[in-house]
Every structure is written in structure tokens, then in C-alpha cells.
Amino acid sequence: MDFTVETATDAVLDSFRETKDQRLRQVMESLTRHLHGFVRDIEPTMEEWEAAIGFLTAVGQTCDDTRQEFVLLSDVLGVSMLVETLNGAESTVLGPFHMTVSPHRELGESIDLLGTGRPCVVSGRVTSADGTPLPDAELDVWQCTEDGFYEVQQPDVQPPGNGRGLFRTDDEGRFWFGGVVPSHYPIPTDGPVGSLLRATGRHPYRPAHVHFIARADGHQPVTTHAFVAGSPYIDSDAVFAVKRGLITDLTESHDERDAERFGVRAPFTHAAFDIVLATAPEATP
Structure with missing residues (x-):
């Protein structure tokens, strides 16, 4: 033929x-x-196809141990979120900065190792879909600084593990940890994906958020965000990850008992964020 x-x-x-x-x-x-x-x-003309191949080659060459440009490309084209949405109602993108192993931390410990940002306590509960608390669930957490940088972006400024933590929920499925009020920030724009955004007139910004991956025996893991209500770009996330149910209010708490439980002084900034895990198919009777 x-x-x-x-x-x-x-x-x-x-x-x-x-x-x-x-x-x-x-x-x-x-x-x-x-x-x-x-x-x-x-x-396409031959020149256009060669340019396309060159773009994808540059995307691959930009990837290294702390940067994943292909993930970024998938994110800005909405593919990452489409795959997540097909596979889970409240899942969101992993993002390009989950590139290192989070250090194990005790409940209540702060993931902020710099002590320069506005302190914030994040608390919540991990439950099954029927509301049953999930004790000893694993919670992988990471966030940027108040200036909008992850520690892998500033190895000479931030100590390894800053803004990251691996926690276990208590007997009632509860978790709490300290951090900072995160900032909105631009995704990396010094590579081919940044060039694509500029060429198409798109901004590179993400609204302020905290990342979570939650896992528990017999349940499907979920990758999600707690987005800060009122953050700039909450309605135009460059990677399309915002979902209404994930927008979280930051409040000023004057509750002395909560402050004592969280190991901080009142008043303090507080974000409450619960996570629900679906039962794994093989665990269903």
C-alpha cells in the first residue's frame, strides 16, 4: 500500500x-x-513541524531532578486536571514541585523552617466517604513561602524540607500542623512552557494554596489543594486546578483552647480543611 x-x-x-x-x-x-x-x-509546513519537535525536545531537556517541564506542559494545557477529574471528584494536579521526599514530622510540628512568614495553622480530619474517621492516615504536605517560592527553587536560601511534611492522623483521623500563609506565585516561565504562555497571551500565576496527598489503608489516595479564599488568580489558575469545594477561608482565631492544642498563641491564623477518601475498589465487599 x-x-x-x-x-x-x-x-x-x-x-x-x-x-x-x-x-x-x-x-x-x-x-x-x-x-x-x-x-x-x-x-503544518515542514518548518512548523520542525519547530514543534524542537519545542518538545526543549521541554525534555529542561527536566531535571527538581523540575519537571513535561508535567508543567501537561498542567497548562489542562491535561493534568482532565486526567485527575476523570479519576477522582476532588483530585487536583500534583504540580511540578513535588520532586523531593517530605520529611516525617509529628502532629502539630511546623513545616516552616524559616520563621519569616505569617504563621498559619492548618487543621482538619481525614475520613472515609461515609464519614468514618481514618486514624493513622498518611498526609504528605507541601507549600511555598510567603514570597511564592518552593525550597527546590531556592536551594541557597531555604533549607531542604522547608515547607514540606509527612504526617499521620491521630486516633480520630485529625491532623494539624504549622506553616505560613502561602502566596500566589507564577509557575516557572524561564523554559519552553513559559515561552508558550507568552506567545499565547496567558499569565503564569497560581492562586495561593497548600498541597496535600492523603493515603489510608483500604482507600484510594487523593492529591488535592486547599486554595486560599480571595487569593489573586483564584478564578484564573494557570493550571486549571481550582474547584469550588477546595476553596478554604483563612480566619483569625481567638480560641485559647485551640491555640493551646495547636501549640500557638491566640489570636492565630487558621485554615480548616477536611479530606475525604473513597474506598478502594478491591476493598469493597
């Missing part, structure tokens, strides 16, 4: 006919149909 515009797609699809993994075959066939359809739609 001659390889022509009309026969190209069928020729490539036929090349996958011996694929034993049926899921892989499904993925490759769908990718081929959509990619060929895209090429037929825009009819």
Missing part, C-alpha cells in the same frame, strides 16, 4: 495489529487517529 494522505492512518493502525497488550493497542490506535486528524486539520 502506498503511503498517502488518504492511506496514512490505516497503514499505521495496521502496524499495531500484533500488539498483545490490548490496552496498549487501544491507546496507540486512538493516539494515531487523533494525531493524524490534528495534522490534517492544521496542515
Whole structure:
């Protein structure tokens, strides 16, 4: 069969006919149909296609141990959030800065090692979908400084592990830890993804938030954010991750008993954020 515009797609699809993994075959066939359809739609010149290959090459070359430009590209195109939304109602993007292992910390410990930001206590409860508290659930937490930087971005300024912590909930599924009031911040714009945003007239900013990954035996893990209500860009997150149910109010608490329990002085800034985990399919009777 001659390889022509009309026969190209069928020729490539036929090349996958011996694929034993049926899921892989499904993925490759769908990718081929959509990619060929895209090429037929825009009819790129050779120069444009070379520029596209060069862009993807630059994205890969920008990745290193502390930066994932392909994740960033997936984020700004809304693909990360689409995959998350297909797989979980309250899941959000992992983001490009979950690149190091969070240090284990005791409940109530602060993840702020600098002591320069406006202190904030984050507390909540991890429960099953039916409201049952989940004791000993694992909570991986990370956030930026009040200036909008993660520690992997400032290795000469922030100590390793600043803004990060790995906690376990108590017997009632509760958690609490100290941190700082986070800031809105721009995603990295010094690479090819930044160039793409500038070329398309898009801003690079994310609203203020705290990241969470929650896990518990017999339940599906969830990756999520607590977004600060009223933060700039709350309605135009560069990576499309804001969901109404994740917007969290920061309040000034004067409760002396809570202050004592959290190990701070009243008044203090407080964010309450509960996390619900769905039962894992294999754990369902």
C-alpha cells in the first residue's frame, strides 16, 4: 500500500495489529487517529513541524531532578486536571514541585523552617466517604513561602524540607500542623512552557494554596489543594486546578483552647480543611 494522505492512518493502525497488550493497542490506535486528524486539520509546513519537535525536545531537556517541564506542559494545557477529574471528584494536579521526599514530622510540628512568614495553622480530619474517621492516615504536605517560592527553587536560601511534611492522623483521623500563609506565585516561565504562555497571551500565576496527598489503608489516595479564599488568580489558575469545594477561608482565631492544642498563641491564623477518601475498589465487599 502506498503511503498517502488518504492511506496514512490505516497503514499505521495496521502496524499495531500484533500488539498483545490490548490496552496498549487501544491507546496507540486512538493516539494515531487523533494525531493524524490534528495534522490534517492544521496542515503544518515542514518548518512548523520542525519547530514543534524542537519545542518538545526543549521541554525534555529542561527536566531535571527538581523540575519537571513535561508535567508543567501537561498542567497548562489542562491535561493534568482532565486526567485527575476523570479519576477522582476532588483530585487536583500534583504540580511540578513535588520532586523531593517530605520529611516525617509529628502532629502539630511546623513545616516552616524559616520563621519569616505569617504563621498559619492548618487543621482538619481525614475520613472515609461515609464519614468514618481514618486514624493513622498518611498526609504528605507541601507549600511555598510567603514570597511564592518552593525550597527546590531556592536551594541557597531555604533549607531542604522547608515547607514540606509527612504526617499521620491521630486516633480520630485529625491532623494539624504549622506553616505560613502561602502566596500566589507564577509557575516557572524561564523554559519552553513559559515561552508558550507568552506567545499565547496567558499569565503564569497560581492562586495561593497548600498541597496535600492523603493515603489510608483500604482507600484510594487523593492529591488535592486547599486554595486560599480571595487569593489573586483564584478564578484564573494557570493550571486549571481550582474547584469550588477546595476553596478554604483563612480566619483569625481567638480560641485559647485551640491555640493551646495547636501549640500557638491566640489570636492565630487558621485554615480548616477536611479530606475525604473513597474506598478502594478491591476493598469493597
